[in-house]
Amino acid sequence: GLRPARYIVTDDDRVIMASEAGVLPVPEERIVKKWRLQPGRMLLIDLEKGRIVSDEEIKSEIATRHPYKNWLANTQLILEDLKPVEPRALRRDVSLLDRQQAFGYTQEDTKLLMSPMATTGQEAVGSMGTDTPISAMSDRSKLLYTYFKQNFAQVTNPPIDPIREELVMSLVSFIGPRPNIFDLVGNSRRKRLEVRQPILTNGDLEKIRSIGHTEDRFDTKTIDITYASNEGAAGMQGAIDRLCERAEAAVAGGYNIIILSDRQLGPDRIAIPALLATAAVHHHLIRKGLRTSVGLVVESGEPREVHHFCCLAGYGAEAINPYLAFDTLLD
Numbered sequence: 357g358l359r360p361a362r363y364i365v366t367d368d369d370r371v372i373m374a375s376e377a378g379v380l381p382v383p384e385e386r387i388v389k390k391w392r393l394q395p396g397r398m399l400l401i402d403l404e405k406g407r408i409v410s411d412e413e414i415k416s417e418i419a420t421r422h423p424y425k426n427w428l429a430n431t432q433l434i435l436e437d438l439k440p441v442e443p444r445a446l447r448r449d450v451s452l453l454d455r456q457q458a459f460g461y462t463q464e465d466t467k468l469l470m471s472p473m474a475t476t477g478q479e480a481v482g483s484m485g486t487d488t489p490i491s492a493m494s495d496r497s498k499l500l501y502t503y504f505k506q507n508f509a510q511v512t513n514p515p516i517d518p519i520r521e522e523l524v525m526s527l528v529s530f531i532g533p534r535p536n537i538f539d540l541v542g543n544s545r546r547k548r549l550e551v552r553q554p555i556l557t558n559g560d561l562e563k564i565r566s567i568g569h570t571e572d573r574f575d576t577k578t579i580d581i582t583y584a585s586n587e588g589a590a591g592m593q594g595a596i597d598r599l600c601e602r603a604e605a606a607v608a609g610g611y612n613i614i615i616l617s618d619r620q621l622g623p624d625r626i627a628i629p630a631l632l633a634t635a636a637v638h639h640h641l642i643r644k645g646l647r648t649s650v651g652l653v654v655e656s657g658e659p660r661e662v663h664h665f666c667c668l669a670g671y672g673a674e675a676i677n678p679y680l681a682f683d684t685l686l687d
Contacts, residue, residue, distance in 0.1 A: 361393035365408070371401055422540060431543070433571060435551045441566050443558035450622045452687055455680055458621055459658045460499055466684060470660055474685050479662045500629040501664045527553040531564065531651040531674045532574065533612050547573045549613075549651070554675045555665065561655055561677040565615060577611035578655075579603060581618050581633040582625035595628055600640040607646045617655040619679070630656035631667050638672025647672075655679060 363373035366386045372379070377390065393399050400409040472480040491498040518525045531549040536542065549564070556564070568575040579602050583595035599616075606614055616634060618627035634654055641647040654673045657680030659665055668676050 363391060363393065363399070365389040369406065371408070373399075427543070430545070431547045433547050433549050433574075435549060435560060435563060438563045438567065438570065440559055441562035443562050444565075444619070447620065447622050452680075452683060455621065455657055456684065458627070459680060460497065461660075461680075461684065465660060470681060470685060473662075499658065499664075500631045501659075501661070501667050504663075504667050529554040529674055531613060531653060533650060534648040547571070549574065551675055554669060554673075556653070556675050556677040558677065558679055558682060561615070561653070561679075564613060564653060564675075567613070574613060575611045576613040576615060577606040577609075578615040578617050579606065580620050581616050581628045581630070581656075582620045583628065585624050585626045587626075591626075592628065596632070596636050599628065599633060600636055603637045603641060604644055604646065607641065607650045612649065613651045613653060615653045615655050618657060619655060621657065627656075627658070630654055630658045631664075631671060634668055634673050635671040651675075653677070657681075660684075 360375045361373060362375070362377045363371055364377070364382065364387050365371055366382060367388050368386070372382065373393075374380075394411075397411040398414050399411070400414055402409055468482070469480050472478075488494070491502040516524055529551050531551060533546065533548070535546045535548075549567070551560070565576050565578060579599065581599060583591055583598075587595070603614055614637070616630070616637065618630065618633075621627045634652065638647065638652060641650065651674050652672050653675045654668055655677045657678070659668060659676060659678045660681040665676055665678075
């Protein structure tokens with residue numbers, strides 16, 4: 357219904373549909389009905405029964421085919437409805453400044469990007485160009501996110517109205533195992549955790565971490581994505597391999613939500629870049645045929661820009677807790 361579509365029905369049971377009326381020459385006296393396909397409506401021609409099925413009848417038949425309302429009541433778990441849990445404390449031997457330096461925070465990040473975003477709720481927009489080299493050719497340390505760029509700006513055609521078509525603009529995310537969409541009856545017994553948006557507060561994350569105490573169909577495993585600093589850069593590959601093995605073992609052990617956390621970062625612990633850790637676990641579980649059995653949540657001090665969150669979501673994260681960004685804004 358998003359493109360012009362008009363149709364006529366003739367007295368000899370022909371249906372002619374085109375972008376405009378009058379595409380084919382049909383005498384007016386032979387037309388028994390003429391109308392248009394309205395936005396959001398359906399037109400079904402049942403050739404077996406020889407009739408046109410109305411939009412209301414189509415949707416009513418599908419909507420009453422199964423007890424969807426009861427299924428939702430049994431399977432829908434909303435994060436906001438869970439009891440609040442006290443957030444975990446950070447390591448006391450690592451200051452806020454130490455963490456910011458470890459994750460590459462700059463004054464530009466805090467003043468020009470994060471503060472305006474926290475104030476307005478929108479991504480900061482600038483008009484100046486940049487003459488800095490791309491990350492792959494720079495002699496400075498850059499975050500892994502900066503190596504990824506959009507190929508083009510995606511637009512919708514026709515434009516989407518975020519008010520009247522709120523459904524397709526929704527930020528609601530689901531965490532947990534992904535059920536077989538063809539097993540309707542089986543899905544009526546599988547719960548998924550619904551979050552209002554994919555960015556989690558510290559309190560939200562603690563609800564997820566302790567969800568197994570109140571919901572018997574969920575069990576959360578927190579996996580540390582830091583490794584010993586004395587291993588240096590050479591120890592990164594081994595740390596990633598061990599991380600993937602722990603994630604696989606967690607799924608095999610019955611855990612259905614994994615939290616990848618770098619909160620243990622300190623003088624003796626180096627954090628694997630959150631994007632690298634997320635992507636490694638995501639693709640490892642895909643190769644093992646286990647990815648749809650578990651939800652991935654990232655607890656990291658590294659992400660603080662919209663682009664960072666988009667990259668993490670693109671590589672498998674279902675929700676992200678940028679705890680250091682919150683602490684920085686509160687400081």
